[in-house]
Amino acid sequence: MDDKTRIELEAASFRRLVQHFREHTEVQNIDLMNLAGFCRNCLSKWYRAAAEDRGIDMTYDQAREIIYGMAYEEWKAKHQAEATPEQREAFQQAIAKEARE
Numbered sequence: 001m002d003d004k005t006r007i008e009l010e011a012a013s014f015r016r017l018v019q020h021f022r023e024h025t026e027v028q029n030i031d032l033m034n035l036a037g038f039c040r041n042c043l044s045k046w047y048r049a050a051a052e053d054r055g056i057d058m059t060y061d062q063a064r065e066i067i068y069g070m071a072y073e074e075w076k077a078k079h080q081a082e083a084t085p086e087q088r089e090a091f092q093q094a095i096a097k098e099a100r101e
Contacts, residue, residue, distance in 0.1 A: 018043070022069045025079040034090040037098075043067050 001009075021027075021040055029039035041064065048063035064072040083091075 018067055018069075021067070025075075028081060028083070028087070030083045030087045030091055034087065034094055037094070040064075040067050 021043075029041060032039040033042075044060065044063040044067045047066060048058050048060055051058040051063070061072060068075045070078075
């Protein structure tokens with residue numbers, strides 16, 4: 001596979017991942033962190049870093065709006081639930097496990 005095709009496939013996959021996250025607002029960031037080790041905010045940070053690597057000025061809030069499809073504060077107000085004690089405990093265990101590795 002040539003580089004152009006690979007990049008096009010990667011870009012299409014990324015766009016589909018972002019769309020999936022936008023469609024599945026019931027999946028909380030803490031759940032993503034607990035299960036996959038990254039969340040929408042991580043993806044936003046990676047997006048911003050990629051922009052900055054290419055000399056494009058972008059704030060974290062701008063990157064989050066691209067990933068969330070709206071301002072982060074709006075998304076939180078509409079979709080973010082309070083983390084349960086179980087979610088918080090799983091998150092703490094994941095952090096501790098990562099620190100050991």
